[in-house]
Amino acid sequence: xxxxxxxxxxxxxxxxxxxxxxxxxxxxxxxxxxxxxxxxxxxxxxxxxxxxxxxxxxxxxxxxxxxxxxxxxxxxxxxxxxxxxxxxxxxxxxxxxxxxxxxxxxxxxxxxxxxxxxxxxxxxxxxxxxxxxxxxxxxxxxx
Amino acid sequence: xxxxxxxxxxxxxxxxxxxxxxxxxxxxxxxxxxxxxxxxxxxxxxxxxxxxxxxxxxxxxxxxxxxxxxxxxxxxxxxxxxxxxxxxxxxxxxxxxxxxxxxxxxxxxxxxxxxxxxxxxxxxxxxxxxxxxxxxxxxxxxx
Numbered sequence: 655x656x657x658x659x660x661x662x663x664x665x666x667x668x669x670x671x672x673x674x675x676x677x678x679x680x681x682x683x684x685x686x687x688x689x690x691x692x693x694x695x696x697x698x699x700x701x702x703x704x705x706x707x708x709x710x711x712x713x714x715x716x717x718x719x720x721x722x723x724x725x726x727x728x729x730x731x732x733x734x735x736x737x738x739x740x741x742x743x744x745x746x747x748x749x750x751x752x753x754x755x756x757x758x759x760x761x762x763x764x765x766x767x768x769x770x771x772x773x774x775x776x777x778x779x780x781x782x783x784x785x786x787x788x789x790x791x792x793x794x795x796x797x
Numbered sequence: 798x799x800x801x802x803x804x805x806x807x808x809x810x811x812x813x814x815x816x817x818x819x820x821x822x823x824x825x826x827x828x829x830x831x832x833x834x835x836x837x838x839x840x841x842x843x844x845x846x847x848x849x850x851x852x853x854x855x856x857x858x859x860x861x862x863x864x865x866x867x868x869x870x871x872x873x874x875x876x877x878x879x880x881x882x883x884x885x886x887x888x889x890x891x892x893x894x895x896x897x898x899x900x901x902x903x904x905x906x907x908x909x910x911x912x913x914x915x916x917x918x919x920x921x922x923x924x925x926x927x928x929x930x931x932x933x934x935x936x937x938x939x940x
């Protein structure tokens with residue numbers, strides 16, 4: 655989509671892994687838990703899920719599910735937290751987070767609660783993107 | 798679904814408004830902001846969105862959207878927060894929350910942040926359920 659840019663605040667907090675069919679796929683830098691953010695490339699005016707058209711909605715659902723299915727076996731998640739909030743960053747984006755009972759903010763939510771932590775090592779970021787490319791069609795170069 | 802019960806912890810925190818086609822519709826008692834919870838009547842084993850079958854998923858999406866569309870004009874919401882968390886209550890449930898820049902926890906999330914507040918007056922709970930019945934097919938007696 656001409657002129658589409660992922661919001662700079664999201665890029666500050668995250669690694670950019672690549673693209674699914676509709677969405678840019680980000681990984682939060684804090685390695686305290688695996689926290690993906692999907693940013694669907696849609697019109698800037700669509701800031702709520704119900705403002706997407708049906709084809710966009712279906713594509714986004716497939717992409718949310720791909721991350722949720724990936725998080726359990728690949729990254730040890732026991733529970734998935736999914737949310738569309740947008741109170742701070744108006745651009746529509748969806749959090750898909752893997753939770754464990756021993757993670758740094760269990761059972762609380764991550765927003766506002768995740769302590770400063772180590773960053774994901776570069777090799778791990780690459781490994782996650784590689785597995786998402788192999789299993790779920792992530793396109794590495796399409797950012 | 799035989800034997801299905803809404804989790805008692807959700808019932809403690811919420812008014813029970815009625816049912817949509819798939820989900821029980823709850824309203825959090827704290828009137829600091831309008832906070833609905835949908836509890837789809839599905840197999841107890843389905844605790845993640847991606848574990849629903851496609852028909853359940855479509856029905857749930859329609860119900861989430863109905864609440865989101867209702868929150869803006871009817872209850873003055875400026876932004877919708879939608880989340881499937883389940884860290885404390887394992888039964889699948891979806892939060893659909895109307896946010897305003899002057900609400901008690903803006904721009905933070907509500908979970909863990911909403912101060913004790915007044916309860917919705919009984920007449921207001923009834924009025925909300927009545928409007929959801931008229932506009933979005935809420936069934937009052939099917940709890």
